[in-house]
Amino acid sequence: DGGITQSPKYLFRKEGQNVTLSCEQNLNHDAMYWYRQDPGQGLRLIYYSQIVNDFQKGDIAEGYSVSREKKESFPLTVTSAQKNPTAFYLCASSPGLAETQYFGPGTRLLVL
Amino acid sequence: SQQGEEDPQALSIQEGENATMNCSYKTSINNLQWYRQNSGRGLVHLILIRSNEREKHSGRLRVTLDTSKKSSSLLITASRAADTASYFCATDWTGANNLFFGTGTRLTVIP
Numbered sequence: 001d002g003g004i005t006q007s008p009k010y011l012f013r014k015e016g017q018n019v020t021l022s023c024e025q026n027l028n029h030d031a032m033y034w035y036r037q038d039p040g041q042g043l044r045l046i047y048y049s050q051i052v053n054d055f056q057k058g059d060i061a062e063g064y065s066v067s068r069e070k071k072e073s074f075p076l077t078v079t080s081a082q083k084n085p086t087a088f089y090l091c092a093s094s095p096g097l098a099e100t101q102y103f104g105p106g107t108r109l110l111v112l
Numbered sequence: 113s114q115q116g117e118e119d120p121q122a123l124s125i126q127e128g129e130n131a132t133m134n135c136s137y138k139t140s141i142n143n144l145q146w147y148r149q150n151s152g153r154g155l156v157h158l159i160l161i162r163s164n165e166r167e168k169h170s171g172r173l174r175v176t177l178d179t180s181k182k183s184s185s186l187l188i189t190a191s192r193a194a195d196t197a198s199y200f201c202a203t204d205w206t207g208a209n210n211l212f213f214g215t216g217t218r219l220t221v222i223p
Contacts (some may be wrong), residue, residue: 004154033210035213040218041215041216042200042214042215042216043155043200045210045211048208048209048210056209058210076211087132088152090154090155092154092155097209097210098142098204098208098209098210098211100145100157101155101157101202102157102171103154103155104154105153105154105157106152106153106154108152
């Protein structure tokens with residue numbers, strides 16, 4: 001069953017804590033993306049990766065970090081430097097940059 | 113910002129009516145895509161229209177593109193309650209490496 005998965009569905013972060021959101025795809029796509037969505041808002045790009053071992057900052061990269069060690073995986077770490085992390089986080093993949101994107105179900109991050 | 117902007121922000125119609133939402137953008141594009149998002153879920157791709165196309169159909173969806181006005185419209189005919197969702201346009205503007213998503217139109221179809 002091909003697709004893109006994200007885990008966990010809900011994540012709680014304590015003050016000063018780093019948390020990592022998982023994103024996995026078995027679509028054999030080269031490009032992967034992380035977006036942040038705030039209530040009633042559009043998507044803002046955090047990071048994207050065109051190929052393995054390469055990634056670029058998006059519009060709101062501060063306080064976030066990523067890695068792309070495998071083609072299938074693109075985890076996002078929300079660091080303690082991100083002062084307002086509460087949001088809905090969406091991962092996506094596409095065959096190449098700027099092509100049709102396929103989205104995961106999202107992770108909702110809440111701060112305790 | 114190079115994001116597109118959808119209009120209206122929110123739309124409420126009766127089941128069976130048609131729904132029209134619009135997207136405006138600022139720069140030359142290679143293509144424009146429409147996505148749908150059910151509440152609390154990921155986005156789902158609906159349709160892609162290239163800059164050299166003017167109209168495209170997919171089932172009950174009709175998309176038009178006017179590059180001279182830098183605008184696109186999405187028409188959903190014979191709406192159903194299950195069409196209730198947010199709809200986003202995304203542009204692949206010339207020279208960019210990514211898609212830029214608009215702020216969305218929230219459609220409510222009343223049974």
